[in-house]
Amino acid sequence: xxxxxSSLNEFDCRQVGNVSILPIKTxxxxxxxxxxxxxxxxxxxTLDLFRANSLFRNFEIKGPADRSLIILILFxxxxxxxxxxxxxxxxxxxxxxxLNTLAxxxxxxxxxxxxxxxxxxxxxxxxxxxxxxxxxxxxxxxxLAARLVERLYADGTNKPxxxxxxxxxxxxxxxxx
Numbered sequence: 001x002x003x004x005x006s007s008l009n010e011f012d013c014r015q016v017g018n019v020s021i022l023p024i025k026t027x028x029x030x031x032x033x034x035x036x037x038x039x040x041x042x043x044x045x046t047l048d049l050f051r052a053n054s055l056f057r058n059f060e061i062k063g064p065a066d067r068s069l070i071i072l073i074l075f076x077x078x079x080x081x082x083x084x085x086x087x088x089x090x091x092x093x094x095x096x097x098x099l100n101t102l103a104x105x106x107x108x109x110x111x112x113x114x115x116x117x118x119x120x121x122x123x124x125x126x127x128x129x130x131x132x133x134x135x136x137x138x139x140x141x142x143x144l145a146a147r148l149v150e151r152l153y154a155d156g157t158n159k160p161x162x163x164x165x166x167x168x169x170x171x172x173x174x175x176x177x
Contacts, residue, residue, distance in 0.1 A: 003056040004049045008042060009063030016133040017110050017122040019071070020064040027146070030139025031132060043144050046072040047151060054170040067110075067121060068140075073172050074116075075141055078102065079148055083160055084168040092153035095160065099145035107141075109134050 013033070014021040022042045023035035035041040040048075042065065050073055053059070061067060079099050083090060090098060108115040111123030111130060124130040152160040 003053050003059045005062050006065035006069045008065040015064050016129045017124045018064055019067045021136055024143055026143045028139050028142045031136050032139050042068055043147055050076050051167055054167050054172045072144055077172055080168040089159055091158050092149055096149045103141035103145045
């Protein structure tokens, strides 16, 4: 059974290296283009496909949006691990603060020496492109963390969903950021 791929692979957009700079619906400032509020963006797609794709060890990259999807799935995995590693079960507010801090922390980007998937990603062409990619990924990670908290705590019990937390130890492609 093949993994699920991004439906945005045919979407015409700017690329930095070979990562798509896709439009997102966001409430955070940054360089990302603004998406149509009625259509699903890459963040919605990541959250919808995370649990299914995290079961796969292999993932065939079919386009530049798949590269963005991989980075975001790995980030969701890190977010769940961070929430699961907390001493006490965090409330939604505590989880939101924790994940927002994780989103803006220094992280490796494609082209950096410590990025785990450099074999599959082209480095940015210039320093300006590398900085643009870092700010874009920071904005996307912040928005993804906010939407993940909404899904984790959707039942109103102020505890994370066990159906999401069951995936905290799963490693997509046996990697982590």
